[in-house]
Amino acid sequence: MNTKPVIELRGIVTRFGATVVHDGLDLTVHRGEVVALVGGSGSGKTTLLRHIIGLTRPAAGEVSVFGAPLFSGSAREQRTRRRRFGVLFQHGALFSAMNVAENIGFPLRELRLATDAEIANLVALKLSLVELEPATALLMPAELSGGMVKRVALARALALEPELLLLDEPTAGLDPDRSMAFVELVLSLQRQLGLTVVLVTHDVDTLAALATKIAILSDRRIVSCVSLEETMELDHPFVESFFRRPFGLRAGIRGGGVR
Amino acid sequence: MRSPEIATDPAPAPGARSRVRLQGDWTLRALSYRLQSFRAQLAGRRDDVAWSLTDISRLDSFGAALMWHAWGRRWPASIEIPDDLRAIIGRVAASAESPLPRVRRFNIVDAVIVLGSALLAFRDHVLDFTRLLGQLCLDLAYLMRHPAEWPLREISANVYKAGFKAMPVAALVGFLIGVVMSYLSALQLRAFGADVFIVNILGLGIIRELGPVLVSVLVAGRSGSAMTAQLGVMRVTEEIDALAAMGVSRTLRLILPKVIALTLAMPLLVLWTSSVALLGGMLSAWLQLDLGMAFFIERLPQVVPLANLVIGFAKGAVFGLMIALVACHFGLRVSPNTESLSANTTASVVSSITVVILVDALFAIATRSIGIPR
Numbered sequence: 083m084n085t086k087p088v089i090e091l092r093g094i095v096t097r098f099g100a101t102v103v104h105d106g107l108d109l110t111v112h113r114g115e116v117v118a119l120v121g122g123s124g125s126g127k128t129t130l131l132r133h134i135i136g137l138t139r140p141a142a143g144e145v146s147v148f149g150a151p152l153f154s155g156s157a158r159e160q161r162t163r164r165r166r167f168g169v170l171f172q173h174g175a176l177f178s179a180m181n182v183a184e185n186i187g188f189p190l191r192e193l194r195l196a197t198d199a200e201i202a203n204l205v206a207l208k209l210s211l212v213e214l215e216p217a218t219a220l221l222m223p224a225e226l227s228g229g230m231v232k233r234v235a236l237a238r239a240l241a242l243e244p245e246l247l248l249l250d251e252p253t254a255g256l257d258p259d260r261s262m263a264f265v266e267l268v269l270s271l272q273r274q275l276g277l278t279v280v281l282v283t284h285d286v287d288t289l290a291a292l293a294t295k296i297a298i299l300s301d302r303r304i305v306s307c308v309s310l311e312e313t314m315e316l317d318h319p320f321v322e323s324f325f326r327r328p329f330g331l332r333a334g335i336r337g338g339g340v341r
Numbered sequence: 342m343r344s345p346e347i348a349t350d351p352a353p354a355p356g357a358r359s360r361v362r363l364q365g366d367w368t369l370r371a372l373s374y375r376l377q378s379f380r381a382q383l384a385g386r387r388d389d390v391a392w393s394l395t396d397i398s399r400l401d402s403f404g405a406a407l408m409w410h411a412w413g414r415r416w417p418a419s420i421e422i423p424d425d426l427r428a429i430i431g432r433v434a435a436s437a438e439s440p441l442p443r444v445r446r447f448n449i450v451d452a453v454i455v456l457g458s459a460l461l462a463f464r465d466h467v468l469d470f471t472r473l474l475g476q477l478c479l480d481l482a483y484l485m486r487h488p489a490e491w492p493l494r495e496i497s498a499n500v501y502k503a504g505f506k507a508m509p510v511a512a513l514v515g516f517l518i519g520v521v522m523s524y525l526s527a528l529q530l531r532a533f534g535a536d537v538f539i540v541n542i543l544g545l546g547i548i549r550e551l552g553p554v555l556v557s558v559l560v561a562g563r564s565g566s567a568m569t570a571q572l573g574v575m576r577v578t579e580e581i582d583a584l585a586a587m588g589v590s591r592t593l594r595l596i597l598p599k600v601i602a603l604t605l606a607m608p609l610l611v612l613w614t615s616s617v618a619l620l621g622g623m624l625s626a627w628l629q630l631d632l633g634m635a636f637f638i639e640r641l642p643q644v645v646p647l648a649n650l651v652i653g654f655a656k657g658a659v660f661g662l663m664i665a666l667v668a669c670h671f672g673l674r675v676s677p678n679t680e681s682l683s684a685n686t687t688a689s690v691v692s693s694i695t696v697v698i699l700v701d702a703l704f705a706i707a708t709r710s711i712g713i714p715r
Binding site for chain 2: 178183195196199204210216222275
């Protein structure tokens, strides 16, 4: 079971009108890995993530999650498969008509399995897991700061005990302090719960701290999917501009430190 | 994935506890198929048996919460459990100890607070509305001095959107109402042998009263809601702030064009709808009462004084002004969440229709001696 990849993308082709975004793209993610998808703006990182979630379907190629094609099997099987991953959307996507506790409890309530007391207990647990005070439970999403929105959204993504966590720009819009704190939070949860994580990011610090593998999306395919240290050795124009420019300096230092 | 099981070993000696062994994956996904039976088997015998959790291969917080609540939120008297599982259940137990704050019950003090805040909210509405009106007057004064800055393009776009594009639906509704009114009146009038008075009834009723009100209700539902929603979404997506940051006045560029456009377009729509409604009534009268169209058209100006047309026009303009003002007022009050958007759009349509009917009543009183033949 451990040898079976959690996510397997084969020959993905995506077109928007006449523009080809992905052309025969392959990517494999194994259990317990933290894979960061990086690439220039408009290279189709978020689109790829949406393929994995099943919000969009590629024009050609196959998306397999947990060893089976995403859209295979009965409606029930597909639903069960979807419940095995949690998604953190870029802007949180909290339901603005519900308060924090209702937002986090919503997936559990939809399952109609847990009792009210269990749900309240689990919501309190998830809140403490993402290091939020119990008092935040009654706030509405509009009353939260950007960092808190991300934390609540993460708690909601964890509500169904997922094995796979998909993060779209987890640290975008957070100041460096908060984004480091959020990264550490994700990292500790990943270790605690043994999650597989796929994240899309622009932030070199985030991926340096978090990722075990870096998948570079360039020229409409994944050009490499290896660890940070090995990525730094690569001779590719994107690596050059993304990691070795002054902005990437800190990551370079950190990457060197690990080695 | 190993499916979860509960195995029971019989008691080794009489009087001793029997042993209950939990096995397999105690995770949300694995448990979901037989949850009710597990919950029943766990509950009610916390201290009666010896629990053994050493065979559990995976435990997530859902499974832990299930056990903890089935046990009545206490550790059983006899339990054999590895340290890592104890830690997982311990975390669930700890968070059960610090429960979430509850929403307080509604009591009499809250009722007073609700009433008070409703009054304060009404005051806010009045103040905001006055402020908006004042700002629009200032903008108009500014435009008088700087005629080059009139937002003509926006005005014309709004006339097209709120006026021209509303013509088909207004015509359809007007025509049908005309037919219905004429048909129902004709039945009554024929009984009295007063067939010719259908011209008076339709002429006065539609031109003076029904045309303007009908169009207002249509436009409030169609364009008023659209204006509120548009301004609301622009607030949510910070487009209004972006305009302000560029030094573009939001009232001048967004609100004034809407208000002017609707004030201009509404009288024309009223004219259009009233004529189509009269056409419908005329057709129906011809078919029902055998009243010739030429006769209808000839008689109309004799029995309906011109003042009625002016009143209809004036009503149209004032109603259009009110609808646009109310719609913009509520659009600017939208706060960035979906609930507020829907609440304000609803409030906008309901308020503008109410305001239109109130103003219509004022009109009726103010013009009671104008244009009614005696």
